[in-house]
Amino acid sequence: MSPIDFLRDLVNPDLAFLPKALLVSVMSSIVCGVVGCYVVLRGMAFIGDAVAHAVFPGLAIAFAVSGNLILGGTIAGVATAVLVAVFSQNRRLREDSVIGIFFVAAFALGIVVISRAPGYAGSLQQFLFGSITGIPDEDLYTVAVTGIVVLGAVFLLHKEFVAVTIDREMARATGLRVFWLDIVLYVLVTLAVVISVQTIGNILVLALLVTPAATARLLTDRLAVMMLLAPAIGGTCALIGLYVSWSWDFPTGGTIVLVLTAVFLTAWISAPKHGLLSRASGRRAESAAT
Amino acid sequence: MNALRVSGLAVDLGGRRVLTDVDLTVDRGELVGLVGPNGAGKTTLLRSLMGLLKPRAGEVEVDGEPVRRAGTGLGYVPQRHEFAWDFPLSVEGVVMTGRIGRLGLFRRPRAADWRAVVEALDRVRMADLRTRPVGELSGGQRQRVLLARALALQPSALLLDEPFTGLDMPTQELLSDLLLSLARDSHAVLTTTHDLPGALYTCDRLILLNRTVVAAGPPNELRDEQPWMDTFGVGEGSPLLKILKAV
Numbered sequence: 103m104s105p106i107d108f109l110r111d112l113v114n115p116d117l118a119f120l121p122k123a124l125l126v127s128v129m130s131s132i133v134c135g136v137v138g139c140y141v142v143l144r145g146m147a148f149i150g151d152a153v154a155h156a157v158f159p160g161l162a163i164a165f166a167v168s169g170n171l172i173l174g175g176t177i178a179g180v181a182t183a184v185l186v187a188v189f190s191q192n193r194r195l196r197e198d199s200v201i202g203i204f205f206v207a208a209f210a211l212g213i214v215v216i217s218r219a220p221g222y223a224g225s226l227q228q229f230l231f232g233s234i235t236g237i238p239d240e241d242l243y244t245v246a247v248t249g250i251v252v253l254g255a256v257f258l259l260h261k262e263f264v265a266v267t268i269d270r271e272m273a274r275a276t277g278l279r280v281f282w283l284d285i286v287l288y289v290l291v292t293l294a295v296v297i298s299v300q301t302i303g304n305i306l307v308l309a310l311l312v313t314p315a316a317t318a319r320l321l322t323d324r325l326a327v328m329m330l331l332a333p334a335i336g337g338t339c340a341l342i343g344l345y346v347s348w349s350w351d352f353p354t355g356g357t358i359v360l361v362l363t364a365v366f367l368t369a370w371i372s373a374p375k376h377g378l379l380s381r382a383s384g385r386r387a388e389s390a391a392t
Numbered sequence: 393m394n395a396l397r398v399s400g401l402a403v404d405l406g407g408r409r410v411l412t413d414v415d416l417t418v419d420r421g422e423l424v425g426l427v428g429p430n431g432a433g434k435t436t437l438l439r440s441l442m443g444l445l446k447p448r449a450g451e452v453e454v455d456g457e458p459v460r461r462a463g464t465g466l467g468y469v470p471q472r473h474e475f476a477w478d479f480p481l482s483v484e485g486v487v488m489t490g491r492i493g494r495l496g497l498f499r500r501p502r503a504a505d506w507r508a509v510v511e512a513l514d515r516v517r518m519a520d521l522r523t524r525p526v527g528e529l530s531g532g533q534r535q536r537v538l539l540a541r542a543l544a545l546q547p548s549a550l551l552l553d554e555p556f557t558g559l560d561m562p563t564q565e566l567l568s569d570l571l572l573s574l575a576r577d578s579h580a581v582l583t584t585t586h587d588l589p590g591a592l593y594t595c596d597r598l599i600l601l602n603r604t605v606v607a608a609g610p611p612n613e614l615r616d617e618q619p620w621m622d623t624f625g626v627g628e629g630s631p632l633l634k635i636l637k638a639v
Contacts, residue, residue, distance in 0.1 A: 276493025323525040
C-alpha cells in the first residue's frame, strides 16, 4: 500500500478508528521519548519494565468494574513504585531484587483479576499486545492532557532530575528531596506507560521508553538535543510502524517496536561519534598516525 | 574565628559507633590533610558534616555560626567514582548543578548563577573546556570539574574526599598546588588522602583520625612516632615510619 492510500484510509469515515490510533500512538511515543531519556540515563530500564507490568492489575481492575483505565493503571503503577522505593531502604536487599518481586506479583494479581472479568481471553490479548481499534473519543483528550501534564512536569523539574541522576549524594547534600523526586519520576514514567498501553500493549511499551532515548544517546552528547531527538524518533517510528502494520496487516505494537529497533541498529552502526563505523575508522586513523 | 569548627562529634553507622568525640578546626587560608587507615571514619566525618549522615552528638560551626542546616557554607567534593561521568552534560552544565539546591524548585539559572559558574571554572583553570562533554575529560580534569562544582556556591570551607586517588604524579602535584592556592585565597580546605608523603610535604596541618582525632598539628610537630603507630595500627619497623622520618 502506498503512503497515498494510507492517507486516503486515514480520512475515510468508515475507518474512523485509524486516525485516532495514529494520534494516540504518536502522542504517547513523544511523551515516552522524553521521559525515556531519564530512564536510559539513570539506568532504570528495569524499573521502567516493572512499572509497565505493574500497571496491568490496575487496568484489569478498572476493566472489570468498567472504571477509568488510565486512573486504575496509574494507581497500580505508582503503588508498586512506592513499594519498591520503600522496600529498597532495607540494605540487605538490592533494588533489582525488590523490583523483581513486586512487578511479577503485580502482574500475577492482574492476571487473576482479569480472569474473573467477562470476555477474558480477548481483553487479555488486547492489554498485552495492544490494539488500534476501539479507542473511545474521550481517550484522545485524556492522552493529550496527561501527556501535556507529564511534559510540563519534566520541564519544571528537569534540573532537579539531572542533579539526582549525576550525583545522588551531592543532590542530597545541596538540599534536594531525593526520595520525593524519585517518586515523582516514577509517577511520570507510569503516566507515560499508561497512555501508551492502549495501542502498543503492556509487554511492548518498554520499547517506547528505552529505544528512542537510547538511539538519541548514540547520536548526541548534549542532553537538550537528546531530549528533542528521542521524542522525534519515537513519534516518527510510531507513524511508520502504524503505516507498515496497516499495509501488511501486521500487529501494530510489534511493528512499531521493530521499526524502533531497526532505527536503533542503524544508529548503533553509523552514528557520527559513537557508532560502530566511526569508532572503527577512528581506530584506523589512530593506528595510521602511530 | 575558625571557618570550620567541629566539637564533640559522634556518628553511628548501622548501630555501631564509628566516630567518637571528634574535635577539629580548619581556618581560612590553610590546607589541612585528614589521614587515617581504611575504616577510620574519614569519609563518614565528611558526610556527616554535609548532612548526609545524622550525628549522634556534637556541634558544627561555620564562620563562627552554628549551622542550622548541615552543609551550609561548605563545598563538598566526593570521590570521583560517585559521579555519573557518562551523562551527556557539558563541563559548565555540571558546575551549574552545584547551585541547584540554592536556586529552588522551578527556577532557571540567571546571569548571576552563570557568572558564579564561570568564576569557579576560571579558579580551577578549566574555563577553556567549558563546553566539553564531561565524559571526554581526563581524571585530573574531572577532579577539577568537581572542585569547580563545589566552588560554584562560594563556600567558606571545602571538604574533599580522596581527590588524589587514581591520578598520576604530575596531575597530583597540579591538584595540590591548586588546593594550596585556593586555601591561600582565603578558603579553608580539608582533604582526606592516602598519600602520606604528599600530605606531609604540602599540607599546613595534618589531622590523624582513627575513630577520633589521635593527633593534629603542622607536619614538623608530628615527628613523634607513637600517634602514627596508634592511628595506623603499625609496628615499629613499618615503612610508614621510615617515610615519616625521610620527609
